[in-house]
Amino acid sequence: GAVVSQHPSWVICKSGTSVKIECRSLDFQATTMFWYRQFPKQSLMLMATSNEGSKATYEQGVEKDKFLINHASLTLSTLTVTSAHPEDSSFYICSASVPPDEQFFGPGTRLTVL
Amino acid sequence: KQEVTQIPAALSVPEGENLVLNCSFTDSAIYNLQWFRQDPGKGLTSLLLIQSSQREQTSGRLNASLDKSSGRSTLYIAASQPGDSATYLCAVDTGTASKLTFGTGTRLQVTL
Numbered sequence A: 001g002a003v004v005s006q007h008p009s010w011v012i013c014k015s016g017t018s019v020k021i022e023c024r025s026l027d028f029q030a031t032t033m034f035w036y037r038q039f040p041k042q043s044l045m046l047m048a049t050s051n052e053g054s055k056a057t058y059e060q061g062v063e064k065d066k067f068l069i070n071h072a073s074l075t076l077s078t079l080t081v082t083s084a085h086p087e088d089s090s091f092y093i094c095s096a097s098v099p100p101d102e103q104f105f106g107p108g109t110r111l112t113v114l
Numbered sequence B: 001k002q003e004v005t006q007i008p009a010a011l012s013v014p015e016g017e018n019l020v021l022n023c024s025f026t027d028s029a030i031y032n033l034q035w036f037r038q039d040p041g042k043g044l045t046s047l048l049l050i051q052s053s054q055r056e057q058t059s060g061r062l063n064a065s066l067d068k069s070s071g072r073s074t075l076y077i078a079a080s081q082p083g084d085s086a087t088y089l090c091a092v093d094t095g096t097a098s099k100l101t102f103g104t105g106t107r108l109q110v111t112l
Helices: none
Strands: A004-007 A010-013 A019-025 A032-038 A045-051 A067-073 A076-081 A090-098 A102-105 A109-113 B004-007 B010-014 B019-025 B032-038 B044-051 B056-059 B062-067 B072-077 B086-093 B100-102 B106-111
Touching: A004 A090, A010 A019, A019 A032, A019 A090, A019 A109, A032 A067, A032 A076, A045 A067, A045 B100, A076 A090, A102 B032, A102 B044, B004 B086, B010 B019, B019 B032, B019 B086, B019 B106, B032 B062, B032 B072, B044 B056, B044 B062, B044 B072, B072 B086
Parallel strands: A010 A109, B010 B106
Antiparallel strands: A004 A019, A019 A076, A032 A045, A032 A090, A067 A076, A090 A102, A090 A109, B004 B019, B019 B072, B032 B044, B032 B086, B056 B062, B062 B072, B086 B100, B086 B106
16 A cells, blocks of 8 residues: 655654654655644544645644645645644644545654643 | 544453444545554554445455445454454545544454
């Protein structure tokens, strides 16, 4: 199956700093990538849909100025958590859509904000 | 708004048992349904994808069924093994920009 990678796998940062997470499709081109957030013992919640070459579409309640998404190429999407705070600590997972309709997920990034 | 529920939330079975995980969704107008496996602290592994026009899909010891009209799907695991221990998630695609709505998950433990 298709492979999606994420980098870094974990990151610890101080409150107020910004953190960038990369999501790459390794062996296919993905016009659409998705970013999810998962809090402990909870399911995945979709944050935003990222389309190559256009602005991301954010789900209700997700601050677009805080979670900056860039999808500059067909194999790379980045999520930047700006001015991170402890409540942003979570497990962030990306996925890439493979036509016609299957999604493949990255291994996730554990963010801890001190 | 689509809501997806999974029952039970947790399940512990001895090795070798067959088991069924349940997934229900409130809006039957789905495009497809996927079952995933998630190991602790890890990403998701896709197990089975069922299109809305299909009734079931099989892969090895796994069989997933879909009853769209009643808003239900089941994942059947035959001859369970300790390596099957993980959280199992179902997710439905309503066809709107391929967005997935995830269920609450079933945490499975298979004991020796």
